[in-house]
Amino acid sequence: MPEVPADESVPQRITVLGAGSWGTSFAKVLADAGRDVTMWARRAELAEEISECGGNERYLPGVRLPESLRATSDATRALDGAQAVVLAMPSQTLRANLSGWLELLPDSGPLVSLAKGVELGTLKRMSEVIVEVTGVDERRVVVVAGPNLAREIATEQPSAAVLACTDHERAVSIQRASFNEYFRPYTNTDVIGCELGGSCKNVIAMACGVAAGLGYGTNTMATLITRGLAEIARLGAKLGADPLTFSGLAGVGDLVATCSSPLSRNRTFGERLGKGESLAQAQEATGGQVAEGVKSCSSIRELANEQGVDMPLTDAMHRLCHDGRSPRQVGAELLGRAKKPEWD
Numbered sequence: 001m002p003e004v005p006a007d008e009s010v011p012q013r014i015t016v017l018g019a020g021s022w023g024t025s026f027a028k029v030l031a032d033a034g035r036d037v038t039m040w041a042r043r044a045e046l047a048e049e050i051s052e053c054g055g056n057e058r059y060l061p062g063v064r065l066p067e068s069l070r071a072t073s074d075a076t077r078a079l080d081g082a083q084a085v086v087l088a089m090p091s092q093t094l095r096a097n098l099s100g101w102l103e104l105l106p107d108s109g110p111l112v113s114l115a116k117g118v119e120l121g122t123l124k125r126m127s128e129v130i131v132e133v134t135g136v137d138e139r140r141v142v143v144v145a146g147p148n149l150a151r152e153i154a155t156e157q158p159s160a161a162v163l164a165c166t167d168h169e170r171a172v173s174i175q176r177a178s179f180n181e182y183f184r185p186y187t188n189t190d191v192i193g194c195e196l197g198g199s200c201k202n203v204i205a206m207a208c209g210v211a212a213g214l215g216y217g218t219n220t221m222a223t224l225i226t227r228g229l230a231e232i233a234r235l236g237a238k239l240g241a242d243p244l245t246f247s248g249l250a251g252v253g254d255l256v257a258t259c260s261s262p263l264s265r266n267r268t269f270g271e272r273l274g275k276g277e278s279l280a281q282a283q284e285a286t287g288g289q290v291a292e293g294v295k296s297c298s299s300i301r302e303l304a305n306e307q308g309v310d311m312p313l314t315d316a317m318h319r320l321c322h323d324g325r326s327p328r329q330v331g332a333e334l335l336g337r338a339k340k341p342e343w344d
């Protein structure tokens with residue numbers, strides 16, 4: 001266990017709200033870094049399995065969790081004494097969940113967001129939703145981004161992440177609270193860029209999955225990743241992100257990991273669509289786990305339209321998921337677009 005200096009700015013008692021794959025894996029990261037971690041799970045049986053059996057077979061089969069990790073389905077108990085709170089649920093459910101916990105959240109300390117998505121309807125990033133619902137200063141909100149496939153981290157494969165916060169010191173406090181032998185977090189003050197990178201890459205990963213499902217190879221994947229990065233960076237530039245962020249872990253890093261890995265739910269979802277499954281069939285097959293890109297392709301597309309930013313791949317994924325187009329049709333539409341220089 002790495003030595004963390006006894007420093008009051010490093011939260012010791014941390015609550016993770018949400019016990020899906022990333023919530024559980026991130027709770028393990030924190031516990032392995034020496035923190036005192038309590039998880040909240042929606043289902044009492046899952047809370048019991050984590051506390052009593054040291055596992056979460058539905059989300060992370062075969063993974064042994066640290067003995068120190070406790071879980072409860074009682075949010076009041078989970079949040080009692082929390083010095084930092086980690087929010088680990090799907091983007092489209094964050095607002096409703098958070099609204100139910102307002103009275104229980106600590107008055108100070110970081111609120112850490114793991115979710116990668118843009119809210120339907122409001123088109124807000126998750127840190128914006130947190131600030132709006134709780135009324136906290138944005139400098140309390142820390143966003144976790146980067147190439148972080150939950151299962152790889154839960155099996156202690158070396159990984160890096162980005163902790164983004166407009167308050168550098170706050171990001172450093174979570175960095176010190178979470179680093180361990182296999183998890184190396186960097187800090188970044190560009191919250192907008194990190195959140196956009198994490199949300200938009202889910203849509204591009206779906207596109208790569210569709211291409212794989214259609215039987216296409218490496219040239220197609222490389223094209224989708226590269227042109228995906230170009231459209232993400234265009235949106236980021238318009239919304240005030242630091243362009244450098246997109247060449248970092250939250251940009252190209254997460255894009256490469258998610259677009260290439262069979263562990264990615266978004267890529268797998270796209271692959272099923274590419275093989276001819278319907279949206280409902282692909283949804284059924286994910287076993288209740290979230291593929292954020294399915295909804296974010298619509299919210300990001302709307303955000304891009306609002307900002308006058310061209311995002312053809314995101315638009316294509318929206319047409320495929322929600323507008324009745326087939327994978328081959330959207331492929332043909334993309335290739336048939338007006339010819340243009342690589343850089344506008």
Ligand SMILES: NC(=O)C1=CN([C@@H]2O[C@H](COP(=O)(O)OP(=O)(O)OC[C@H]3O[C@@H](n4cnc5c(N)ncnc54)[C@H](O)[C@@H]3O)[C@@H](O)[C@H]2O)C=CC1
Pocket residue numbers: 018019020021022023024041042059088089090091093097114115116117148149150151288289290292
């Ligand atoms: N799994 C991964 O590898 C990574 C996931 N993320 C992001 O973290 C967020 C959470 O993802 P996961 O933990 O993987 O999701 P998951 O689908 O594995 O688990 C979601 C968790 O949220 C809980 N939840 C609370 N309210 C819910 C509701 N109304 N509907 C559905 N579930 C609800 C579920 O019970 C479950 O514990 C997502 O935004 C995802 O994009 C980010 C990095 C890595």
Ligand SMILES: O=C(CO)COP(=O)(O)O
Pocket residue numbers: 116146147148149150202205254257258263264265266267290291292
């Ligand atoms: O965000 C992720 C990796 O960084 C996880 O991607 P999926 O949600 O597609 O599994």
